[in-house]
Every structure is written in structure tokens, then in C-alpha cells.
Amino acid sequence: MEKSANNLSEQGKQSATQPESSLLAPTAEQLKAEATADVLPIMQQIDVLATEQDISLSFLEHLLSMPKNNAVKYLHAKARKAVETVYGDKIFLRGLIEITSYCRNNCNYCGIRRSNKTLERYRMTPETIMTCCKEGYSYGMRTFVIQGGEDMWWNDERLGALVSDIRSQYPDCAITLSMGEHSRESYQRLFDLGANRYLLRHETADENHYSYLHPSEMSFQNRMQCLQWLKEIGFQVGCGFMVGSPGQTPQTIHKDLQFIRTFRPQMVGIGPFVATQHTPFAEEPNGSVETTLRLLSIIRLLHPHVLLPSTTALGSLHPLGRELGILAGANVLMPNLSPVENRELYNIYDNKICLGDGIDHCYDCLQTRMESTGRRIVVERGDFVG
Ligand code: SF4
Numbered sequence: 001m002e003k004s005a006n007n008l009s010e011q012g013k014q015s016a017t018q019p020e021s022s023l024l025a026p027t028a029e030q031l032k033a034e035a036t037a038d039v040l041p042i043m044q045q046i047d048v049l050a051t052e053q054d055i056s057l058s059f060l061e062h063l064l065s066m067p068k069n070n071a072v073k074y075l076h077a078k079a080r081k082a083v084e085t086v087y088g089d090k091i092f093l094r095g096l097i098e099i100t101s102y103c104r105n106n107c108n109y110c111g112i113r114r115s116n117k118t119l120e121r122y123r124m125t126p127e128t129i130m131t132c133c134k135e136g137y138s139y140g141m142r143t144f145v146i147q148g149g150e151d152m153w154w155n156d157e158r159l160g161a162l163v164s165d166i167r168s169q170y171p172d173c174a175i176t177l178s179m180g181e182h183s184r185e186s187y188q189r190l191f192d193l194g195a196n197r198y199l200l201r202h203e204t205a206d207e208n209h210y211s212y213l214h215p216s217e218m219s220f221q222n223r224m225q226c227l228q229w230l231k232e233i234g235f236q237v238g239c240g241f242m243v244g245s246p247g248q249t250p251q252t253i254h255k256d257l258q259f260i261r262t263f264r265p266q267m268v269g270i271g272p273f274v275a276t277q278h279t280p281f282a283e284e285p286n287g288s289v290e291t292t293l294r295l296l297s298i299i300r301l302l303h304p305h306v307l308l309p310s311t312t313a314l315g316s317l318h319p320l321g322r323e324l325g326i327l328a329g330a331n332v333l334m335p336n337l338s339p340v341e342n343r344e345l346y347n348i349y350d351n352k353i354c355l356g357d358g359i360d361h362c363y364d365c366l367q368t369r370m371e372s373t374g375r376r377i378v379v380e381r382g383d384f385v386g
Pocket residue numbers: 103104105106107110111112113114148149150180348
């Protein structure tokens with residue numbers, strides 16, 4: 001079924017004003033007016049955080065460890081206010097196309113690491129990818145995220161040709177790549193051919209922690225170098241990390257936040273760590289949804305303009321995870337445009353949601369879910385407002 005962009009936008013507007021079951025939370029002003037003596041000092045410190053766009057390690061530890069009280073609600077309310085000041089009530093969609101599950105790397109947390117011999121691998125054809133774009137476009141998506149493992153079949157020539165094709169057929173859309181580490185020359189070529197954005201999670205800003213999460217052939221310096229190159233070339237750059245990854249501490253998270261403050265990425269992707277079978281971390285506990293939500297709010301206050309997805313991993317660990325992410329300050333959703341038969345094979349982590357849902361179902365589901373947050377999905381590229 002073809003839906004027109006205008007209809008989608010209008011639908012979003014109408015439904016946002018008439019939510020069927022609302023998750024709407026009190027505003028920061030309401031919470032502060034009713035604050036009790038035990039939480040008021042914390043709210044005041046949150047105000048300082050928002051004004052100075054900085055956070056000390058001790059206050060971070062306090063925010064992450066305090067019980068779920070009105071100060072936590074205040075943190076989320078301040079983050080909502082911050083995102084709405086920059087982006088209004090808009091939620092931007094990114095159509096995710098997982099083009100290959102082959103990967104030369106062996107990250108210790110990842111289900112498609114090369115040592116996982118239990119996995120049936122796939123690689124989409126360029127024709128299939130273009131079909132995914134066409135379908136996504138008809139559902140109002142104006143950003144395509146081309147994601148995959150570091151698959152050498154997708155060399156400069158093939159990936160460049162794909163970027164050129166998408167660019168010529170969808171001149172009004174943003175092309176985001178999420179294809180791992182490459183040379184500066186390769187990144188430059190992809191940028192010159194029309195790619196606009198690049199997602200490369202830094203994973204952790206602590207070198208020792210990076211070594212714990214990755215095999216010895218992968219280097220923290222190279223990851224940071226790649227991010228720097230991408231920024232210098234002119235991509236809108238996304239970094240990010242998993243919340244609750246093995247070996248993570250408040251100190252490493254504080255380093256992540258300091259990195260985000262200084263690097264000033266246009267996007268930050270964070271989601272809870274999900275333990276995945278056939279990986280060295282299969283028996284580790286999952287990351288916390290609650291901690292992820294608090295960190296989303298903190299990142300929003302440290303960097304109010306950043307584009308912040310409410311991730312599928314959040315939705316995979318909590319039935320309302322994506323709604324709660326939006327209410328904590330996120331403003332992006334990434335529905336999956338990959339053919340249903342490929343999704344289970346792109347098993348970067350276990351128990352991922354929406355594996356069997358086509359974009360028609362997914363789109364309607366997200367519309368309904370977002371109605372409850374009082375925000376609306378829009379048909380826009382959703383570029384960074386700097
Ligand atoms: S996290 Fe990325 S680079 Fe690492 S194994 Fe998975 S797909 Fe490959």
C-alpha cells in the first residue's frame with residue numbers, strides 16, 4: 001500500500017493531539033514546584049548540568065545510582081524540554097537496511113562476529129537494497145541507513161556504486177552509512193559520491209575497556225582515528241556505546257560522556273548491552289533499561305542538538321522501551337526495511353524485536369506507540385540542527 005508523505009505527516013499531527021493511552025509525564029516546572037526537600041538539591045544540580053553542559057564523575061554516579069524518584073522524572077523532563085526547544089515535537093525516522101551479515105571482525109559482544117560459525121550468512125544484492133529504499137520512501141522515510149558488518153565484498157567500487165544509485169534515485173534523502181572502519185580515502189570517496197552521514201560507535205572512550213570488548217587485532221586508536229577522519233571529511237557523524245557492556249564502570253561512562261562533549265558528534269547511539277549466544281559474553285547480564293534512559297537524558301542535556309535514537313535494543317528489553325526512550329530525550333527511530341527473511345540472520349544480539357514485521361506493520365505500530373508520547377513522526381530528512 002502506497003502512502004503519501006503529506007498524509008503521513010497529517011496523520012501524525014492529528015494523532016499526537018489525541019493519544020489513546022498517554023504516557024505523558026509532568027513537566028520540569030511542575031515537578032520542581034512540587035519538589036520535596038530530599039530531591040530539590042538534586043534538581044538544582046541537574047539545572048547546573050544543563051546550563052554548563054558538563055557533569056562530574058561524582059554527580060554521574062549519583063544520578064545513575066539514585067532510586068527512581070521525582071529527581072529522575074525531573075532529569076527526563078529537562079531532557080524533553082531540551083530536545084523540544086531544538087527539534088519541536090518531531091520524531092525522525094531512519095530506514096535501516098542491513099545489507100550484509102558477513103564481517104571480518106570478531107568483537108566479543110557481537111552475534112555476527114566472524115567466529116560464529118553457527119550463523120547462516122547473507123549478503124543482499126544491490127537490487128534488493130534499492131527495493132528496500134523504494135518501500136521505505138513510500139512510507140515517508142527520507143534517510144536510509146546502509147548497515148552491515150565489515151564485509152570486504154562490499155569494496156569501494158561496489159559500495160560507491162550503491163551510494164551513487166541511491167543518491168541519483170533519491171536526491172531528497174540522506175544516505176547514512178554504518179559499515180565500520182575503512183581508510184580515509186574510502187570514506188572520502190563515499191562522501192564524494194553522495195553519502196551524508198556515517199555511524200561508527202566508539203564503543204568506549206576508555207582504551208583498556210576497548211581492549212576488553214574487542215580482540216587484540218582491533219585498535220582503539222584506529223576507531224578514534226576513523227571518527228576523526230569522518231568528521232574532517234564533512235560527514236554528519238554518529239558515535240555511541242552500549243550501556244552495561246562487560247567491564248563498563250561509571251568511570252568509563254564518564255569518559256564516554258566527556259568524549260561526546262568534546263567530539264560534538266551529530267548523532268549518538270546508545271542502547272543496553274544484550275548478551276548474545278555464541279559470543280564470549282553470552283553469559284553476561286544484560287544492560288539496564290533504567291540506566292540507559294538516564295544516560296539518554298544526560299546526553300541530551302550535555303549536547304542538546306544531538307540526534308538521539310531510541311534504539312531497537314531498548315525496545316527489545318522493555319515492552320515500552322522505545323516510548324520511554326523518546327520520553328527521556330531521544331528523537332529518532334530506526335525501523336527496519338530489510339526483507340523479513342534476512343532479519344533473523346542479522347543477529348548482532350539476541351531477542352531482537354520486530355523480526356517478522358514488514359514495514360507496513362512496523363510503521364503503523366510506531367505511529368500508535370509514539371502517539372502515547374505526545375510527539376509525532378514526521379516525513380523529513382531530520383538533519384542535525386547546529
Ligand atoms: S560489532 Fe560490527 S565490526 Fe564487530 S563483529 Fe559485529 S558487525 Fe563486525
